[in-house]
Amino acid sequence: MCLDDARYALRVPEEPDGDVMVQASADSDVGIWVRGVTRRFGTAEALRGIDLSAPYGRITALVGPNGAGKTTLLLILATLLTPTAGQVRVAGLDPVADPDGVRSRTGWMPDALGVYEQLTPREYLAFFAEAYRIEPALVADRVAALLARVHLAEHADQPVHVLSRGQKQRLGLARALVHEPRVLLLDEPAAGLDPRSRSELRDLLRELAASGVAILVSSHILAELEELADRVVFVAEGRTVSEEEIAGVSRFVVSGWRVRALDDAALATALAARGIAPLGITAAGSDLPPMSDVDAAALLASLVGDGVPVIAFGPIGGQLEAAYLALNKERR
Ligand SMILES: Nc1ncnc2c1ncn2[C@@H]1O[C@H](COP(=O)(O)OP(=O)(O)OP(=O)(O)O)[C@@H](O)[C@H]1O
Known part of the structure; x- marks a missing residue:
């Protein structure tokens, strides 16, 4: 298990399932709202000015070359890094001022998922459900439904270490969904998935978007994002280069x-x-x-x-x- 995963799950609010008022803000109709975000690591400037919006009910792709700053941005949105400057709202909340509130509303799937190898998928998801303080009486059913949803029901009671890379990836997605988040952050979710699993992932993400979840997904597999996403944000060298509807990108065709x-x-x-x-x-x-x-x-x-x-x-x-x-x- 990677430290970030443990930190992420274990620092959750007291009553994530309760009726918590979403902080009113002019941008609360979008799941993610970012303006002028920068982030330095010493003298290195990983982000130099990122602007983007990811509306509810839509899938927004985050596209850019290696080192463009995609993971740094996703870590900021997931509350695991603080920005050096700029404004961020996730589900209407500021991840720096209210990290617990953001975590209770956000599902985060990092590119490399750390897992407890000795647990079974059922135990693993139940552990995270507990960490998110899901009502104990609801946990078993919610875990079973998630395992079925990501097609892991038949491996539910085997230790995680026997799962293939793709199966672990799907378990990571189930973990990100355990608390029914309104915003989903996915860093290279299709890495390691075979074509059938990729197509199932696409269907699942479309279903989630249709149910109103705001999804931000980074990937290098552009053909796949083109089929999946409604919108795209291009980033390079830590800056937003362009924000487009997928339907509008054909104006760029040059080749x-x-x-x-x-x-x-x-x-x-x-x-x-x-x-x-x-x-x-x-x-x-x-x-x-x-x-x-x-x-x-x-x-x-x-x-x-x-x-x-x-x-x-x-x-x-x-x-x-x-x-x-x-x-x-x-x-x-
Ligand atoms: N902890 C850190 N310390 C120093 N520099 C960092 C750190 N994290 C990221 N960077 C630098 O910030 C820049 C952006 O990195 P980031 O991982 O966000 O890019 P990315 O777009 O996700 O790249 P990739 O597509 O290769 O995953 C890179 O130049 C990277 O070297």
């Missing part, structure tokens, strides 16, 4: 579009007739030069209208990846 058809010859003929020369042709499809969303939509419609059996048409590398690369290019 071109990829089209694939069941009939390669028909596609080649149709493109040539429109004066479009592919930049390259691979098994993945024909790579076309950059064009606007509107032009891409018109081209797709006209190819389909002419009977070309198109089976895929989209930005090369995915919209989020294209936006990420475009932003990095702008910055250079």
Whole structure:
């Protein structure tokens, strides 16, 4: 078990399940609200000015290169680090002034989960439920429901050390949910998960968002975040570079579009007739030069209208990846 995990669970408020008034604030309609946050470690500036919002009911992706400050920010939101300057509200509360209040409303899943290897998943979750002061009569049912929800019911009574990495990851998610948080912070939650587990994680996070939870998730797997998230916050060198709706990131597409058809010859003929020369042709499809969303939509419609059996048409590398690369290019 890592120290942060123990500190996090054990410093919880006296009555997290009670009707605690959420501190009124202009920003209490968003789960997470961050303005001008900086954090220094000695002379190193890990965060130099982060702004972001993560609304309730939505999944916000935190995207940035190695060392951008994502984990530092998540630790601040989880009350495990204090900011050097700036304002932070999590579930309407200030993590520095009211860390216990924030912890009672926040689920935190770090990238490397420390677990008590000798406990079983059932015992492990019951331990955290107790640490969060869940009503004892409710613990067994809540733990059983969580184990089923993360597909660990059949391993519920084996020691944690026999679980695979992916199964431990799912146990970590169950732990983050044990006190039914309103805000969920996930650092690289899909690391170590196989494709099926990733898709189940996606479904579970979508369900939680639909029930009103504000979710902030960092990951390097952009294609996956693109399917999962509603919004994205790009960070680099400790600063927010851009905050976007996923639906709007297509405006960043710079690297071109990829089209694939069941009939390669028909596609080649149709493109040539429109004066479009592919930049390259691979098994993945024909790579076309950059064009606007509107032009891409018109081209797709006209190819389909002419009977070309198109089976895929989209930005090369995915919209989020294209936006990420475009932003990095702008910055250079
Ligand atoms: N305790 C610390 N002491 C000194 N520097 C630190 C400390 N923690 C983080 N940093 C520095 O702060 C910067 C941001 O680190 P952070 O771990 O937040 O980045 P990240 O975006 O999560 O990176 P990654 O994607 O690689 O996990 C890095 O330059 C890192 O070296």
